[in-house]
Amino acid sequence: MPTRLEPLPITRPVFGARERELILKPLETGWVVQGPYVARFERMFAAFTGAAHALAVSSCTTGLHLLLHALGLRPGDEVILPSFTYVATANAVEYCGARPVFGDIDLATFNLDPAAVEALITPRTRGILAVSLFGLAADLPALADIASRHGLFLVEDAACALGATLDGRHTGQGCVASVYSLHPRKAITTGEGGMITTDDAALAELMARLRNHGAEATDLERHQSQGGSLLPAFNLLGFNYRLTDLQGALGVAQMERLDEILAGRRAGAAVYNHLLSSTYTVDVPAVPAGYGHAYQSYVTLFRGPRGHKPGLGDLEELNRQRNRLMTAMEKDGISVRQGTHAVHTLGYYAGKYGLEPADFPQSLLADRLSIALPLYAGIDPQDQARVVAFLGHPERYF
Numbered sequence: 001m002p003t004r005l006e007p008l009p010i011t012r013p014v015f016g017a018r019e020r021e022l023i024l025k026p027l028e029t030g031w032v033v034q035g036p037y038v039a040r041f042e043r044m045f046a047a048f049t050g051a052a053h054a055l056a057v058s059s060c061t062t063g064l065h066l067l068l069h070a071l072g073l074r075p076g077d078e079v080i081l082p083s084f085t086y087v088a089t090a091n092a093v094e095y096c097g098a099r100p101v102f103g104d105i106d107l108a109t110f111n112l113d114p115a116a117v118e119a120l121i122t123p124r125t126r127g128i129l130a131v132s133l134f135g136l137a138a139d140l141p142a143l144a145d146i147a148s149r150h151g152l153f154l155v156e157d158a159a160c161a162l163g164a165t166l167d168g169r170h171t172g173q174g175c176v177a178s179v180y181s182l183h184p185r186k187a188i189t190t191g192e193g194g195m196i197t198t199d200d201a202a203l204a205e206l207m208a209r210l211r212n213h214g215a216e217a218t219d220l221e222r223h224q225s226q227g228g229s230l231l232p233a234f235n236l237l238g239f240n241y242r243l244t245d246l247q248g249a250l251g252v253a254q255m256e257r258l259d260e261i262l263a264g265r266r267a268g269a270a271v272y273n274h275l276l277s278s279t280y281t282v283d284v285p286a287v288p289a290g291y292g293h294a295y296q297s298y299v300t301l302f303r304g305p306r307g308h309k310p311g312l313g314d315l316e317e318l319n320r321q322r323n324r325l326m327t328a329m330e331k332d333g334i335s336v337r338q339g340t341h342a343v344h345t346l347g348y349y350a351g352k353y354g355l356e357p358a359d360f361p362q363s364l365l366a367d368r369l370s371i372a373l374p375l376y377a378g379i380d381p382q383d384q385a386r387v388v389a390f391l392g393h394p395e396r397y398f
């Protein structure tokens, strides 16, 4: 059994002198609400992702809500999304009073299976909310094709996808907009935060007003203009979904090191891929041809000690084994997590829509058998070997 060493976190944000330097700037000027640093952060984010516009928001969740609201999603509408994703994806649809319609995933990629989508389209379907999970872009070309043939919008929950590429370009192809998360489990972080990218100027303009109470001008514009003593016009029912300039300053510093962070994560993933290449007890994350994985998480699929293809028949036993293995790793100071959850099995959704766990079998398998391993830029390969030692002989811990 491996000996107990330093605790290994699931992830570790990269902060240094530059973050400390920039985060003090808003304190020095006194301008701490959305202002010049948020604007600079947005320009850097747009340049990195190749989008025409980037809008910072208070989280990916509020960004998804803002986007769906701006697209006019209303009660009675339906949106198709994967059943294996973080609960916030579906919640954003619920906030609009619309119905999330779940589609199963492809277990190899953990992303929405386009083959499942067409059968879910009804006269009430307004759009597809694809999720590029764990840093791997969803099959956006296939989904964009379905969307355009049926007159639907395609948007991307890109919470985990900063740095993900498809055919040599940053993810987001064919989508009206993509929404990123800046939570500390993501490649870069502002504590909490989100970013919406889009090429649609009118949509960007609408979302910029909606995130700021529906005001026709921002606080900074009002501050800098003559006649700042008068409040601007409010012609829309908006929200307060702004990011602070303290977070904007942190975001600028994080963007400056994004390439380095992504390279570090990819290097760590390559070490796991190598160390796990002779282990048949887990599947390593797939990277289909043409895709570049950003490894927001390194999520494996547990196959059990005999390494056979898991199915619903042996799921209960395999799930028990996976949980015991994860408990043993946690006891040894190695932080592991199930990848994310099958949203249709969560109480709110199962109850409201009468869903059964086996309704989406691939999502259920992913929920019960996935194991995310510790990964961050600068992870020590010797620590990774410690992690892999558990996976090589899981039966020791059942």
Ligand SMILES: Cc1ncc(COP(=O)(O)O)c(C=O)c1O
Residues within 6 Å of the ligand: 059, 060, 061, 062, 085, 086, 088, 089, 131, 133, 157, 159, 160, 180, 181, 182, 183, 193, 194
């Ligand atoms: C796929 C997905 N969507 C949405 C979210 C929500 O992001 P945030 O915490 O920034 O609201 C997450 C967060 O983990 C996520 O993984």
